[in-house]
Amino acid sequence: MAVELDFLTTDPEEMELVSRYWAMNEYGEFLMPLKDLVPFKEIKQPAQLTKFVRTLCLAYDMNDICKCGKPHRASGRSGVSKSQRQSHRPCEACLEQQLLEKQAKEAADRAELEAKLAPHVEWMNSRSLAYRDLADDSVLLLQALYASVGPRLWEGRFTHDDCSDLSPYNSGQFASRLYRAGVLGDDPEAAWQGTYYLSEGEVRIRLEYAKLFLPPDVELGSGEEAFSLLIDRDFKNSEALSKLWLDYACDDVIRYLMDQCELHNQFIEPDALVKIQDTIRHGLHTYSVSQLWFIVWKVVRDAAALSRRSYYSQERATATIATKIRKQLEFADQTGELRDTWSRPPAHIVGTLGIVLNELFGIDERSRGESVLYMFAQMGKQQEANSDAHELAVAFMRDTLDLDTPLQALEAFAELIRSGLTTEDALVKAVQRNPEHFTS
């Protein structure tokens, strides 16, 4: 018999029933039809009988062997194998062993992760920043982040989800950018399980789930007063600000693109999206967000029409979007015409970053990229001029003090101003008149 029985009963009548139930010939065929085994006491149905037999004995299928060499339990006649086979499924004892091993490994992994995270936790707890030294684009982003999450920025912790109103489409990229620039810290102790994990022995972080915060200022610590250093910033880094605006404007156009794709049941592959972003970003050097919306509206509608043709697939149709945008930009460059009356759809937010850019520099979706980038470039030049004037003033003061001629120097300077020169021109002349300046 290919089944071994382990009786749970000592009642001879019941033992007899079990033996008859499981009796089989050398070909694995059961000798007693189930219907011939009933009635047994009050049991009249074959299905009830199978259930009852299961309570009377443990049956082991000697044809179905676990890797450890032990046979598997058979719950009824239909579960018994006709021929000998090695089973891939573990027996109960092996399953329990596997579970214990899995739990032990998980506990060891957790302990290793915690041990490796400990120095990071300590470092994050003691971190501070010099708010005054933060880059302009970081400061502008922090202003927008403050508008999004409020004092939680430094008092508590926040995640990408909490600041999803930073930008119209992918706010997370801006929060991640601050984190990678070392401006935001992360708090492993406040994080959900799974935020940190080990890969090849190194701790990795899933930034989108991380609990983030702004570390305190080195001098003023955390709070409104310290944060006012960032609010009162005099922006001057035209290159960093131009780049930030381009990233934001591109995100504003991508949001519109995604909404249009959803409307027309179009799906863009991640690789294709990267190329589209490149093209849109290039277009934004000249045109406004609103003008790019118009182009996007047109090309997505065309792609959707294309995908409905029998010989075109949806993928092939959306793959044409980047090229179509480029074509529209080239056409606009040649003709000098591009509609800019496209307005922001009701559900499409400006985001706090867009609001801050508007408040500080008067930029909105109708601002042409050309003008925005020119404005930032001029701001950079103005800043350089201011810094030159500052250098001149320092040279003038230093020379007059060195030569011990402050009164004469101030009279000469006043004379130059009275003759109608600007402060800067008067300084240039005053310094040039002083022959000592050239030898110092």
Ligand SMILES: [Zn+2]
């Ligand atoms: Zn086993």
